[in-house]
Amino acid sequence: MPAPGFPTLPLAAFTDERDADTFSLRLERYGDDLLASLRAVYGDDLGDLPARLLEVLTRGFRDRPTDLRRLDEARLLRPDWLQGPEMVGYVAYADRFAGTLAGVGERLDYLEGLGVRYFHLMPLLRPREGENDGGYAVADYRAVRPDLGTMDDLAELARGLRGRGISLVLDLVLNHVAREHDWAERARVGEEKYRAYFHIHPDRTLPDLYERTLPEVFPDFAPGNFTWDDGAGGWVWTTFNAYQWDLNWGNPDVWLEFVDLILFLANQGVEVFRLDAIAFLWKRLGTACQNEPEVHHLTRALRAAARIVAPAVAFKAEAIVAPAELMGYLGRGVHHGRVSDMAYHNSLMVQLWSSLASRDTRLFAEALRAFPPKPTNTTWGVYVRCHDDIGWAISDEDAGRAGLGGAAHRHFLSDFYSGEFPGSFARGLVFQHNPQTGDRRISGSAASLAGLEAALEAGDAGRVDDAVRRLLLLHAVILGFGGVPLLYMGDELALLNDHGYADVPDHAADNRWVHRPRMDWELAERVPSEPDTPAGRVNAGLRHLIATRQSLPHLHASVESGPMPSPDHRMLLLRRDHPLGVMVQAYNFSEAEVVLPAWALREVLGAEAVDALTGSRLHLDRPTLRLEGYRALWLMAT
Structure with missing residues (x-):
């Protein structure tokens, strides 16, 4: 029987009765949850949205490959698959890891040997040409960057990973699209349907009102939150960059477009979607337009839709927000455990570097003590470093309980990790200094921030030893904390800052590329025979930590x-x-x-x-x- 609120199932769309039963049971299980979330956002009268949604879901189910359907059944039998201690993640840019998607496929032995079970390839869907925010300005969600390969290459890579028990993770940029995306191009030539996909204002009246409470994400090179576009004839909401147009999630057509995109990519073999910039989706005048309650309803509805067609799929929220807000992305109250399956524990990363600089863990303990418990069916993404800068997300309240001044400690950390503080071992770069707030974020590879770059330049064996020990300590914490530890490409080889980033025109203005080096495969091949080098010691130590973790049921993420x-x-x-x-x-x-x-x-x-x-x-x-x-x-x- 159809779920309440949906029209009668189009049984002719199914190849056999078993498929129809499976789809019907899932629709019955998740349909109420799905429609209730949509009504909470768009009102009780959803019009023809349920019928259009059913068509998208049916098509996605019909197109799902047989081996992925088998994976769906396996995941339904083991819903905690993302929480086990065997889950160890690896994060890389495809081109910097192995050139192309086919090249990545040739390096799967390396990932498997390292113990990787979760492989996040950084943005690879076709971005706009030229400057594209590291790939986060997507021009086509159904195509791969031409220099990396094709969508068929991505599906082939996913099959290869799946055969080794490794889940493919991909970024899904939700808040915005590139100015060159088809939706934006059609909006610019006046198609009303697509103009309604965006926030386009004829004058500065509303933008000025919004900007009274909106923060700036990139104050150095993208100040403000609105950009005048001649083609659109208006001020377009552009939170991140002028070429990234914020989508209007108040329009249910946008939500439905993303259901279709998620199912398309899931059917290529994507198992985990990193929901990029999810905190920014809902716009409300008089607020910072982050963490609004509608975001959680929208995500819950997306998750329910994915569960109907592809229950093997999981969602990871990229919400770098305060702990009190972060829990909303895993589910609080009526949303408990029904929003995302995973979220980044950004605070853990910040506290690792804070304690390393201060040699003091009291702030670390206070920050953890203040964290509310997460739903037991969810997990954390924990990491030492990532592709992004480090923002010193330390609350004044946590700092106060540890006997510190929040602003002073944040200033100390910026000084320390940029190498300005006397006695600092770190070699980092200041990213996005905001004189008004005093905010100074930091770029740098884990090894350079931990002191290895400076120690090697000084030729000091004792300092080299300290740096190696720091790197292994940091990784021991993330591997033992509980969640999915995410190893950033090259950290297993203690790769240093790549100061040559400034010689690449597309990278020169963004010093985060200093910690996005190309993989050193010659070094990777040498380290087993060079156990006494810094790279050899870090690699061997990390492999031991991973193997130990994977043997311990005590590290299941439900705890x-x-x-x-x-x-x-x-x-x-x-x-x-x-x-x-x-x-x-x-x-x-x-x-x-x-x-x-x-x-x-x-x-x-x-x-x-x-x-x-x-x-x-x-x-x-x-x-x-x-x-x-x-x-x-x-x-x-x-």
Whole structure:
């Protein structure tokens, strides 16, 4: 029977009765959820939207390849597939990793050998020519960048990855399209249907009212939020860049377009969609136009639609927002666990670098303590570095509880990681300095920020050793925290800043390209035979951490990591209460040896514990425990 609110199923569209039953059952399961979310946004009278939606869903289901249908059934039997400790992610630009999609396909042995189960290829759908915000100005969602290959090449790569148990992750830019996208081009020549896909104002009246409360994302090279377009004859909403036109999600036709796009890409083999700039979708006068409640309804409706056709698909929210707002993207209240399956734990990344610079974990612990629990059916994306800059998202409230001034600490971190602070080990670049707010974000590779670049230039073996230990400590935290640890391409080889980015005209104005180097395959092939080099040590250490993680059910993402009181502010102690037993992780964020009172661990673990990272037994009935600089322990009671 059809789900309430939908017209009768077009049974002739199905090849056999079993397909019709499967589709009908899923529509019945998710239909109410889907239509309720749409009504919350667009009102009770949805007109012909349900009928048009049913047509899109039916077509997507009919076009879904047989092997992907089998994956759907497997994922329905194991809904926690994204939460297991075996999930380890790798993030790369296809061209910088291996030239083309076919070239990426030739490097799957490397990914599999590293332990990767989740592979995020950065924006590869066809962008506008020239400047395109690193690929986030999409001109065609149904085509691949010509220099990378074709959509058939993408589907072939997805099949190859799937055969090795690796999920393909792709960016889906939701907030905006390139000015050259077909929708925008048709809007510019006056087609009313497509003008309604965008926010186009005839004069500055409304833009001026909105900009009273709108922040600037790129104040250096894209100030303001509106751009005059001669062709459109109006002021177009352009949050990020003048060539990126914000979409009008208040128009249900836009929502339906993206359902169709998601199903098309899912049928090419995309398993996880990174929902880019999702926080910006809904515009409301008098607000920052971020994190509005309609965003969560819209995402929940997209997820429900995907569940009907392709339940193997998961959503990851790219919402770099405050913790109180972040939970909305995983689902709060009526949305609990029904919005996105995964979100970035940006705060964890920020606190890693903060503690490394200050040699103090009190702010880290306070920030984690303030985090509300996530839905147990969701997971975090956790990372040391990513393709983007580091913004010092440290709240004044968290800083105050740790005895710090928020503004002063943020200023310290910018100084430290740009190398301006006396004694800093870091080599980073300031990105997007905003004199009005004092905001100074940082670009730089993980190895350069951790001190390896400066240590190698100085020829100081002791400083090199510290930098290697820092890198392994940071990765130990993300691999042990719970969630999907995301390794950024080249970090497994300790690649340094690529200062040659400035010689590439398309990159010169954006110093984030300093930490987007090309993969060094010669180095990757050498490291097994060069175990004493920084790259060899980092690579071997990281592979050991990954293998250990993947052997531990205690690291299932349904369990939260919570901070424990630490007797020494240089030490971060995390506790995980898994049904198989308690796990305590201890991390020394300083280069100095720490003598830790053993009672801090004995109260939880008892008199003896085993360190999963080394296999060694620790006798906690002794008075103290010594941890050398940058040491990590993953402890379980014997």
